[in-house]
Every structure is written in structure tokens, then in C-alpha cells.
Amino acid sequence: MAKKALIVYGTRYGATQSTSEEIAKVLQGEGLEIKVVNAKKEKVKDIAPYDLVIVGSGMQMGKWTGEPETFLKQFQKELGNKQVAIFVSSAAQALIEYEKKTEEIENNRKQYLEQKAAKYNLHPISMVILGGVWDFNKMNLLLRKTLASFKPRIEAAGFKEIEPGLYDTRDWNAIRTWAKELATRAG
Ligand SMILES: Cc1cc2nc3c(=O)[nH]c(=O)nc-3n(C[C@H](O)[C@H](O)[C@H](O)COP(=O)(O)O)c2cc1C
Numbered sequence: 001m002a003k004k005a006l007i008v009y010g011t012r013y014g015a016t017q018s019t020s021e022e023i024a025k026v027l028q029g030e031g032l033e034i035k036v037v038n039a040k041k042e043k044v045k046d047i048a049p050y051d052l053v054i055v056g057s058g059m060q061m062g063k064w065t066g067e068p069e070t071f072l073k074q075f076q077k078e079l080g081n082k083q084v085a086i087f088v089s090s091a092a093q094a095l096i097e098y099e100k101k102t103e104e105i106e107n108n109r110k111q112y113l114e115q116k117a118a119k120y121n122l123h124p125i126s127m128v129i130l131g132g133v134w135d136f137n138k139m140n141l142l143l144r145k146t147l148a149s150f151k152p153r154i155e156a157a158g159f160k161e162i163e164p165g166l167y168d169t170r171d172w173n174a175i176r177t178w179a180k181e182l183a184t185r186a187g
Helices: 015-029 066-074 093-098 102-119 141-147 150-156 172-186
Strands: 004-010 033-038 052-058 083-089 126-130 133-135 166-168
Touching: 004 015, 004 066, 015 033, 015 052, 015 083, 015 172, 052 066, 052 172, 066 102, 083 102, 083 172, 093 102, 093 150, 102 126, 126 172
Parallel strands: 004 033, 004 052, 052 083, 083 126
Antiparallel strands: 133 166
């Protein structure tokens, strides 16, 4: 029987949605049955049918979106008996990697992933920080002004606007490779 997987995600700017869909496509290709849930739009009522639960969140000011965290809290006990994986979307990750900010990279891994897993007593089979988007069109004026200083860093790291005000720092091959390895680990 096909292994069943659930992806539950929360997004503010859309990156975690399209990343979740790509992960789902890869897992499907590896023979898993997948359900993808936008936790802002749909409440998961039961995780009993799933063997693997993947939780994804966008990052903002060092914080997860609220809904996937609520999901972790709500299903903490059941998740303890399942295979769990966690990913976050961080548009800053590619910049700090390019800038070789080793300490920040380590701190983010701890803060975004390891501390979150520990908070809910989870032992994920895989955790990863994936890229994200800078969508200046979706920011309010204050944010747009504050984050304008990021533009030179984004450009220096080799990212070009894919449309006015929109940069995508995701490495789709890295996303697909992570999903494929996750399928292997999940067995
Ligand atoms: C106001 C603001 C704050 C952000 N703070 C962080 C941050 O603390 N760490 C980080 O890695 N990325 C940060 N980012 C970049 C986001 O990770 C990126 O926009 C990502 O795509 C968010 O996921 P989402 O598109 O699914 O909402 C920030 C972006 C904005 C607009």
C-alpha cells in the first residue's frame, strides 16, 4: 500500500505554497500519496491516516507563521508516533550563505528548526531551510522602505528581479533533492 503523507504549511508571501506543491510533486513521483493543506485556509482535523507529516512555514522577523505552529501544538502527541519533517522558507538563507555568515547560518538552523522541534518534543527525520521570495509589492510602505537596504545584498548574491519588485532566492534543484531524500528516508 502507498505511504500517505500530509504537507501542512503557512505562508505570508506565497513561497511556502509553491515550495510545498513542488515537494508534493516529487513525493508523488516517488510513489507516496499526498495531501497538501494551507493551514491558513483549512483546519486539519485528523492526522491518523498519514505515515509522514511535513510541516512548512515562511519566516518573518525570525518567526514562523502562526498556523503551522498551532498545528504542531494541537497534534504534538500524535506527531510523536509519526515520521515528521520540517522545512522553512527563508529568502535570507541564500544571502547569508553567499556572504558566508557561518554564525548566522548556524543560529538560524537552531532558531528556525531545532528549537521548534524541541519545543514540541519532535524528532524529525529531516529538517531544512529552503529559499524564499522577497516580494516588495506585497509589503506595506514602511516594510518596503526598511527592506530596500536588502536589494543590493540580493543583487550581489546573484539574484535578479523576476518581475518588478519580486526576487526569488529558491534553488528548485535543492528543493527537489531534499524531497527525494526525504522519500528515501521515509522508506
Ligand atoms: C518583513 C519581513 C521580514 C523577514 N524576516 C526574515 C527573517 O527573519 N529570516 C529570514 O530568513 N527571512 C526573512 N524574510 C524573508 C522571508 O523568509 C521570505 O519572504 C519568505 O518567502 C517567507 O515565506 P512565505 O513567502 O511563505 O511567506 C523576511 C521577509 C519580510 C518581508
